[in-house]
Amino acid sequence: MKKRMLKFVLSLALVLSLVPALSANAAMYATTSNVTSNSLTLGWTLESGEYAVQIYKNGAFFTSTAYTSTYPITGLSPCTTYYFDVKGMGSYGSTSTYPVTTLGCPSAPVISATATYNSINVSWSASNAVEYDLYVDGAFYTTTTSTSYSLSATPSRSYSIKVVARNATGQTAQATKGVSTPAFFQTYTQSLSAGNIVLSSGFTNTSSTSSTYIYFSLYRVSGSSSTYVGGTSAYLAPGQSSSLSTTLASGQPAGTYRVEASSTYAVVGGLSYYSM
The missing domain is CATH 2.60.40.10 (Immunoglobulins)
Incomplete structure (x- = not known):
């Protein structure tokens, strides 16, 4: 029994010595x-x-x-x-x-935007990407390799612009920015001879759901000051296009005149004014 126990202890010691x-x-x-x-x-x-x-x-x-x-x-x-x-x-x-x-993952682009009544200029940060997908109001718009793009727009409307950055192996990152366009406003300035000042213009309501008015105001300009001398307006149903030719002011002296056209939704399709 003692011999067996000794053998066991020696075997265990050998195993333990091998472990390290x-x-x-x-x-x-x-x-x-x-x-x-x-x-x-x-x-x-x-x-x-x-x-x-x-x-x-x-x-x-x-x-x-x-x-x-x-x-x-x-x-x-x-x-x-x-x-x-x-x-x-x-x-x-x-x-x-x-x-x-590994490096090279695209990061979410940082978007900036400036808007006029008929356009949105969008730019964004480069983000380890080789191309960018643009979405407007959730719908695919275009793909570009540039970090800026100009979009056509309509007045007085909010847009959701999404930029999806994609790297060379297909991984993506994205960001979205809300942009609102201002109402339509344009000025036209020229010198006229004395007489009645007549306006001729075409215009279109860009909204398919809301009616609007378009306003025309005439000013006589002298240096840095101006004097209101006449105006007119026109009503437009949703989506309607129209035109007018009317006298804005009668018996005006020769000088420099400015016409301002403004509307919530309507835009001018062509405008001229003259004295007669």
Whole structure:
């Protein structure tokens, strides 16, 4: 019985003595550094007695290397997540990195916009992208490689502008901005001879749901001051186009005159004025 117990103790001692030797052949503390859009440096710590390791990328064997504790990983895809396992030869031990994402991911573009009654000029920040999709009120509008675009618009309306940035490998990021156009307002200035001042103009209501008025005001200009001398207006049903020819002011002296045209929804399709 004593002999058996002695044999057991000796066997256990032998096994325990081998454990440190076996566990020493392990790679430890795997890390990634120097991350770019297509490469990184993989590092680890070799325990005493270890000289070679196997590297696995996303669970698949990648390569073997010896007598080093770093390895350059190249040929990666931009904006892609990877993890690496480093295994000591003989499978005595292994270490794994945290997931790491390569650079080159598009970021949400920062959008700015300026609006007139009939256009919206949109620009946005470059964001690691090769092209941009524009959406207006949820509907696809165009694709461009530029970081700016001019959109046609109508007066007194709110628009939702979305920019989707896409990088070379197809990943996307997006941002949306609300933009409102002002009401229509235009001025026309010219010199006229003495007489009656006649206005001729065409105009269209750009709204398909709301009626509107268009207003014309005539001013005589002298230096930095101006004097109102006449005006007229016209009613337009939703979507209606019309025109008028009318005298804005009678018996006016020669001088410089300015016509102001304004409307919530209507726009001028052509305007002229003259004295007679």
